Amino acid sequence: MAPIEVGLVGLACLIAAILLHVPVGIAMAAVGAAGYVMLTGNLSGMVSLFGTETVNMLTNQDFAVVMFFLLMGGFAGAAGISADIYRVANTWIGHYRGGLSMATILGCAGFGAIAGSSIATAATMAKIALPEMEKRNYALSLCTGTLAAGGTLGSLIPPSIIMVIYAVQVEQFVIDLFLAAIIPGLLSVALFVLAIRVQLMIAPHLAGAGERIAWRARMRETGRAWAPIGIIVVVMGGIYSGFFTVNEGAAVGLVLTLIFAVARKSLTRATFTETLFGSAGSIAMLYMIVIGANIFGYFLTLSHMPSEVATWVQGLDIPPLAIIFIIIAMYVLLGCVFDALAGMVLTLPFVVPIISGLGYDLVWWGIVNVMVIEIGMITPPVGINVFVIKGLRQDIPLGTIFRGITPFLIANVFALLLVVLFPQLATWLPDLLR
């Protein structure tokens, strides 16, 4: 069999293994190892791959930042930082019709600037914002749609764990990705708020308006939220200004969040242990996915499949932008059956040579990739954020949540289109500060 044929068989086996309950990282490692033996006949080389790739990842300092950000998000949730951010947003815009929904979006963005994870953002904000919105008789579709969609901002607003994984896999500076995500992140927030406004113009009965809060009270409430605002400013300001490395910034953020949680007496010994133990599972899973992807990557490189696919695509008589849209459509379809993060890691060896071959910026593509993943997180049937909300409130039908998501999905697609058509939205800031 020609190497490329082995590659195709390997890819089919990988998809089959994943669909047959083998965990994603393990499937990539196992199929990649088997394919390696088929192509090289080197059994001892295959066995040693498991050691070298594990050692490489465990000693990878860039990837280690994932641990700090996951723990920081865990402690931020335990410290009640999400509630602080939500309260501040609410005092400023809660008096508008649908103000609580808009405050939820801003709260998600603020918490996302500490947590770095969509699921953590959706789950944490839901516990705070959902009861408040229900108390004011907001339609459940609007409440749940806001939370599921707002949660996705956790991945797009830096720091972002998905961006760290992308940066490590594609060998880009994670700080460039964090910078590149600022404008698309703010754009998404603005479009989500706009989606709420437009929705309420069409169907005003979905939500009412709250009481206007006096300026003095607004300032007082903002002052009370000095800690989360301070942590975001210190961590992201320190990283962007070059005062800290990304790892140092994450470590500082972790300590500040921990100190804040302890000072507030919201961190007991039990919640401390629970946060550590809860984060451990996510950390190991991410490590295993990347170890598996690297072993599979060896096999793919040996099969010459990524380079063949890239050459074939570049030879097509199709405008580059059309190819980009085809790849995006592929990701959306993939997101219907696959976990979005696993889909990204799996396809990067194919997609990255195509993107760079077409002359596009890989930092820009990283942002586009994260935005596509965001869409995958709220679209059926594997929209994970939808299931997070559903998990917290079993009594709300899935149909209601998906109905509530539709306006945000349109906003998400619009934001993605803007970033694809105007790459400067992502590349301008990193270019400016490089």
Added chain:
Amino acid sequence: MTLLANIRRLAQFAATIGLAALVVLSIMTMVDIAGRELFGTPVTGFSDISDLIIVIAAAACFPASLATNQHVSVRFAGMAHWRLGAVLDFLGHGIMLAVFVLIAWQLWVYTIDVYTSGQTTWLIYIPVWPVWVLTTALFVLCIPVQLALVIAAARDIRLSAQNPAGMNDAAATSVHPENKEGPDGTD
């Protein structure tokens, strides 16, 4: 308390200690930054210590992740039939066990290599072999944890054959303590 329960407690303990070490490392990082920026005296060899702690902290998470079954798997095929689902779970856990056996074995080989070559860190020459012994031990701990899941999955297949009606409950409690539809808090 059963042996399995003890192994799981050990996995939980390892994860807690490993990540607590990461918290301590974060505090040391702040001290290092303060020393560097305020007094021009960074902690000597800090990056050496940091590199070693990070390896242990990451490795310490693996046994716990297996004990709580947190690795993402796509579970559509098993929805077609309960017995198919149980068999697929068994196979998935079996392949995972094989991968962890290979990783543990190769880490041991690497540890011996590091020990015999007398490898040290770059700046303050700390011998690195103890870190890799500990790392290997943590991955070896993954094996009984995962083996327990394989045995539980096999038991589920047998139980399902004896009592098809109770299959879903048995599978849900013994093999899938966690929701595996998506990555837990990671993306």
